Amino acid sequence: MNKTKVFMIIFLLFAGSVFASEIAVAPLAVYDSDGNKIKLQQNPSRDIFNRLEKHWFEGLLHFSLLDESRYGIPLSVVDANKICSVEKKEFVLYGFVKKYDANFYADVKLYSLKEKKVVKEFFSGDDADHYERMINVLSSNILDGLEDLTGLNQDEVIKEKYHELELRIPASLYYWSPIDGRWNEKVLGIAGLNAAAELYPPFPNLVIYGMKTDFSARLNLSWNIATNQTSTYPLVLNDISVSFPLIAHLHFNDLHSVYLGAGLGYEIELMSIRPKYESTQFSYQNIFYAETLVGYELKLSETVNLFSEIEFDFHFANDGFVSIKPSIGASFSVYRGHR
Numbered sequence: 001m002n003k004t005k006v007f008m009i010i011f012l013l014f015a016g017s018v019f020a021s022e023i024a025v026a027p028l029a030v031y032d033s034d035g036n037k038i039k040l041q042q043n044p045s046r047d048i049f050n051r052l053e054k055h056w057f058e059g060l061l062h063f064s065l066l067d068e069s070r071y072g073i074p075l076s077v078v079d080a081n082k083i084c085s086v087e088k089k090e091f092v093l094y095g096f097v098k099k100y101d102a103n104f105y106a107d108v109k110l111y112s113l114k115e116k117k118v119v120k121e122f123f124s125g126d127d128a129d130h131y132e133r134m135i136n137v138l139s140s141n142i143l144d145g146l147e148d149l150t151g152l153n154q155d156e157v158i159k160e161k162y163h164e165l166e167l168r169i170p171a172s173l174y175y176w177s178p179i180d181g182r183w184n185e186k187v188l189g190i191a192g193l194n195a196a197a198e199l200y201p202p203f204p205n206l207v208i209y210g211m212k213t214d215f216s217a218r219l220n221l222s223w224n225i226a227t228n229q230t231s232t233y234p235l236v237l238n239d240i241s242v243s244f245p246l247i248a249h250l251h252f253n254d255l256h257s258v259y260l261g262a263g264l265g266y267e268i269e270l271m272s273i274r275p276k277y278e279s280t281q282f283s284y285q286n287i288f289y290a291e292t293l294v295g296y297e298l299k300l301s302e303t304v305n306l307f308s309e310i311e312f313d314f315h316f317a318n319d320g321f322v323s324i325k326p327s328i329g330a331s332f333s334v335y336r337g338h339r
Contacts, residue, residue, distance in 0.1 A: 021060060021061050021062070021090045021091065021150075022062050022064065022087075022088070022089040022090055022091070023052075023061060023062070023063050023064070023089065023090070023091040023092070023093065023110075023146075024063075024064050024065075024066050024083060024084070024087055024089040024091070024092040024093070025045050025048060025049040025052065025063060025064070025065050025066065025092075025093045026045065026066045026071070026073070026074050026080070026083060026092055026093060026094040027045045027066065027067075027068040027072075027073045027074075028044045028045045028048075028073070028094070028095055028096055028097050028106075028108070029073045029075060029095070029096040029097070030044065030096065030097045030098075030099065031096060031097075031098045031099070032098075032099055032100075033098070033099070033100045033101065038099065040097070040099065042131060042135075044097050044106070044135065045065065045066075046065060047135045047139075048093070048108075048135060048138065048139050048142070049063060049065040051135070051136070051139035051143075052139060052142065052143065053207055054207055055143060055154045055207075056153075056154070056207065056212055057146070057147075057150070057152045057153070057154055058152045058153060058253055058254060059211065059212060059251055059252050059253030059254065059256075060150070060152055060253055061146065061150065061152060062211075064087075064089070066083065066087070066092075071083055071086075073094075074092070074094040075094075075096075077111060077116075077117065077118060079094070080092045080094050080109075080111035080118075081111065081113065081116065084111065084113035085113065089113065090112065090113055090114065091110055091111060091112055091113070091119075092110075092111050092113075093108055093109070093110055093111075093142065094108070094109060094111065095107045095108035095109050095122075099128070100128070101128070102127060102128055103125060103126060103127045103128055104124075104125060104126055104127075104128060104130075104131060104134045105123075105124075105125040106122075106123065106124045106125065106134060106135075106138050107121070107122075107123055108121070108122045108123075108138060108142065109121050109122075110122070110142075110145065110146075110149075119149065120145045120146075120149060122138060122141040122142050122145060123138075123141070124137045124138035124141060163200055163201075163202065163203050163204075163205055163214045164200070164202065164336050164337060165199075165200065165201065165202045165335075165336070165337040166199070166200040166333060166335065166336050166337075167197065167198070167199055167200075167333070167334050167335040168197075168198040168199075168200070168216075168305075168331045168332060168333050168334065169195070169196065169197060169198070169331065169332045169334055170194075170195075170196045170198055170218070170307070170329055170330070170331040170332075171193075171194065171195050171196070171329050171330060171331075171332075172193075172194045172307070172309065172327040172328060172329025172330075173191075173192070173193060173194075173327060173328060173329065174191070174192045174194065174311075174325045174326060174327030174328075175190070175191050175192070175326070176190055176192070176323055176324060176325040176326065190224050190225070190226040190237070190239070191224065191225060191226070192222055192223060192224040192225070192239075192325070192327075193222065193223050194220055194221070194222040194223075194327065194329070195220075195221050195222075196218050196219060196220045196221065197218070197219045198216050198217070198218040198219075198247075198331065199216060199217050199218075200214060200215070200216045201215070201216075201217075203215055208250070211250045211251055211252060212250075212251040213248060213249065213250055213251070214248075214249050214251075215246070215247065215248055215249070216246075216247045216249065217244070217245075217246050217247070218244070218245050218246075218247060218261070218263075219242070219243075219244055220241070220242065220243045220244070220245070220265070221240075221241075221242055222239075222240070222241045222242075222243075222267075223238070223239070223240055224237075224238070224239035224240075224241070225237065225238055225239070226239075236271070236272050237269065237270070237271045238269075238270045238271070239267055239268070239269050239270070240267065240268050240270075241265055241266065241267030241268075241289075242265060242266055242267070243263055243264065243265030243266075243289075243291055244263045244264060244265070245261040245262055245263030245291060245292075245293060246261060246262065246263055247259050247260065247261035247293075248260050248261070249297070254299065255298060255299050256296075256297075256298060256299075257296075257297045257299075258294070258295065258296050258297070259293075259294070259295050259297060260292075260293070260294055261291075261292065261293045261294075261295075262290070262291065262292045262293075263290075263291055264288065264289070264290055264291070265288070265289045265290070265291055265313070266286070266287070266288055266289075267286075267287050267289065268284060268285075268286055268287075269284060269285050269287065270282070270283075270284045271283050271284070285317070287315050287316065287317045288315075288316045289313050289314055289315040289316060290313070290314045290316075291311055291312065291313045291314070292311070292312045293309055293310065293311040293312070294309070294310055295307050295308060295309035295310070296308050296309075297331070302333065303332060303333040304330060304331070304332055304333075305330065305331040306328075306329075306330050306331075307328070307329055307330070307331060308326070308327070308328050309326070309327050309328075309329070310324065310325070310326050310327075311324070311325040311326075311327070312324055312325075313325065
């Protein structure tokens with residue numbers, strides 16, 4: 001268990017080492033031609049946020065939408081600074097939309113907490129029948145401004161609307177112990193080797209909470225071996241298992257990602273044991289199990305990724321047990337295609 005704890009700490013340090021800038025989209029004030037606050041049928045701040053969050057910015061810019069009930073509508077740099085400080089955001093977008101009889105006009109500012117000032121200002125206007133077009137132009141101006149300010153490419157997800165059909169071959173080594181006192185009394189830690197085929201279907205790219213997300217299905221084939229504790233009868237345990245998890249991959253940026261998965265598995269346990277003063281005995285059993293997994297992946301090149309993973313197995317048997325399997329490995333891309 002100590003090895004497992006160390007592995008989990010290392011994994012969390014890896015996953016926590018990736019940082020991204022946070023940009024809050026605040027509620028926009030809406031005025032009529034006389035300067036009175038009014039309500040629109042549409043929600044300009046939400047409409048802008050929905051357009052911004054679809055853009056990837058290499059995974060280094062994340063957008064969030066603020067609720068008016070928390071801070072009201074910011075109207076000054078003082079309000080913007082308060083939001084950034086309390087929400088721990090590096091930037092906030094705030095401003096207003098003015099509705100005249102015949103047209104709309106919008107003015108949105110980008111406030112920087114680090115510089116304590118407005119670093120960009122964006123404008124858009126259109127006639128009263130083209131609200132959507134006005135919002136599209138305003139959002140486009142904001143995206144271009146952020147690209148100029150950060151030097152990051154806004155269009156990565158737009159250019160790559162679908163994840164290519166891809167086949168990868170992951171291979172890993174692991175060392176683990178059953179979470180069961182009876183088993184731990186009999187065997188030393190169990191070493192294993194896993195080889196898999198992982199298929200990424202041509203699925204539309206998604207951006208969830210600022211992270212590009214894709215999905216895969218993996219077929220695992222594992223072999224485990226264990227020997228007895230010195231205080232018990234001589235035994236050798238061999239285990240062959242097959243599992244099929246479905247996995248969601250969340251990409252912080254082009255290099256770093258985490259993934260979560262779940263699935264079902266089947267294993268055959270083969271054991272030879274030689275009790276004292278008796279001949280060697282052989283036994284086997286078939287076990288079905290459910291597995292969940294969490295992992296961190298580092299992209300080395302277009303074809304090679306390194307990963308560390310923790311798998312949790314729940315065995316369905318009368319004498320079943322729960323196991324935690326930390327592993328390290330590499331994944332190799334062997335085929336890429338298009339839809």
